[in-house]
Amino acid sequence: MNILFAATELAPYAKTGGLADVLAALPAALRGRGHSVACVLPLFRSIRDTLADLRPTDLVLHAPLGEGRHSARIWEGRTDRDVRLFLVEKDEFFDRTYLYGRPGEDYADNASRFFFFSKIIPLLARHVRPAPEILHLHDWHTGLVPVFVRSARLPYRTVFTIHNLAYQGVFWGLDFPLTNLPAEYFTPEGIEFHQHINCLKAAIVFADRLTTVSPHYAQEIQTPEFGCGLDAVLRERKYKLSGILNGADYSRWDPSRDPLLPMPYSENSLGAKQISKDRLAKQVGWEPFRAPLFCMISRLTEQKGIQLLLDVAPELRKEGDHLVVLGEGDPGWEEKLRDLARAFPENIVVHIGFDEAFAHLLLAASDFLLMPSLFEPCGLTQLYALRYGTLPIARETGGLADTILPWDPATGRGTGFLFSSPTSAAFFEAIQKARTVYQNLPCLETMRREAMRQEFSWDRSAAAYEELYRGMLA
Structure with missing residues (x-):
């Protein structure tokens, strides 16, 4: 299978938490099982400073952002586990000290930054060879990708993984024009949530399949105690939600x-x-x-x-x-x-x-x-x-x-x-x-x-994702 991962963290180049470790290990495990796998991330300053095998390509992609039109050059490299990596260069948005903002606060323009990144992902997918069949998206920063795929009727299956439901990517409704989506998407049935844009809710509603990072958590987030306000939205879509346990990287931790x-x-x-x-x-x-x-x-x-x-x-x-x-x-x-x-x-x-x-x-x-x-x-x-x-x-x-x-x-x-x-x-x-x-x-x-003696290898997790992908393509 051909899979394109999209996220904002990948260890050791850009990391604030466990998401980075997942993106370092899971694509590599799937590649080891014979699949064609690539990852796309923003070209953050930390990546530019630490990734040795990195070079610009001739590919420049353009996307609207409200009334403006923005462009991004695509860079290419390989991770330390030999996974193909695409980086979205837009220094105005990504050449910063922190990924999302100083500890305890967010950058004021995070809506523009990650709406733009989410628009570039399906545009890039058209140029990746072999052509991806599945876009595997992670956390709210890519939450609008399933919406863009659905609205443009693009030929990709989308999997969205919730790593932490508490972080939802919530922005003022006044930011909706930045999406360039038709007005009917800003409704309770779409990406609107209490008069705000909610990127995580958008992914829950529009992705073909939802996963989270453990079976127990998949059940918990459907309850008011752990659902962070989205439990009803998740219960309505429990038919496409599954919990797949993350793995441990025993090549580093043994x-x-x-x-x-x-x-x-x-x-x-x-x-x-x-x-x-x-x-x-x-x-x-x-x-x-x-x-x-x-x-x-x-x-x-x-x-x-x-x-x-x-x-x-x-x-x-x-x-x-x-x-x-x-x-x-x-x-x-x-x-x-x-x-x-x-x-x-x-x-x-x-x-x-x-x-x-x-x-x-x-x-x-x-x-x-x-x-x-x-x-x-x-x-x-x-x-x-x-x-x-x-x-x-x-x-x-x-x-x-x-x-x-x-x-x-x-x-x-x-x-x-x-x-x-x-x-x-x-x-x-x-x-x-x-x-x-x-x-x-x-x-x-x-x-x-x-x-x-406990065994929680990434190969076991990769096999579970493999089964999920096959079911989608079938």
Whole structure:
């Protein structure tokens, strides 16, 4: 099959979250299964600065944007996994420091930026050879593509993947002329939602198939609690919605062959985790210790349950446990975490930013990964943690519920610790269960080995998408 992916992130060139990891891995996995696959992204400044194999083509595409007419040159390159890549060059829109705006705020012209990008995608598809049969679109930035395909009666099947329903691409109704669509599209049956343009709703209504990134999340988003206002729209279209679990990239996240660790290890050499813990302690300025080490590797947003972490962290410190937080996001949460680390420097370290090498060392060194998410469409960090024998303590939601087997005290089996209620009391109770297991070395090692044997490869995810594509083409 011939598939053209369209998104705004692709690791390691343009990344703010898990979307970038999906676009790095899924097209490569499908290409490995014999399909013709290409990706199209905006030519962001970060891509221009980091992608070595990049060259301009002679192809210049033109699209209206309201009363104006804009053009974009297409660049071509290949990713580090040898996937063909097309980049849409329009410096006025994309040559900026941030992808969407400074942390916590959006660029004022995001409607123009991503409406234009969405118009270029089907225009580019006409020039790609072999001609794509399927346009696989990701998140709200490409949400208008199925509308443009439908309105122009173009010969493409569209798949739209919802990575996080909370981010919908909502703009004033006054921006509707920028779409250049007929007026009948700005209705409750079309892309209008409470007098605004809603790009995610547009994709839900007009795409041929909808997917999201875990089976559990596909069910959750059809409820008022998790539907972010779109639950009724999704329930009406549940016939075309499916949940396909994201995968883990074991070529990068495997402790048995990880060059970023002081000593690689497997389920048969778990003692080497302590070597990583000693290295980490030295790196952050602690003396070597044998107490439990908890970590959190996350975007720092309300969704990730940062308040729950702030609530329980003083109790961890009282018990003599250690905590390391790695991430960046909302400046308010960043400052609260910095205050916490300043208050308890002998037990708590907060590293603002993202450091790939430090993330690998931290996962290998830690005993437990904290993921108290209020909601979690899939989550990738828990998949990596399982392979490193680092047991997740997580809220039972979305992909966390699909990938973590809760500890059973009767049998001592499980791969992590789940809690249901989004409260600090429930979170701390799960932490106490983990501490109980930590004090029982045979049980701890049994759980670690079972966690490391879990298999969430991208090849399995690619096979599920393959089946979905075949059904569409049939």
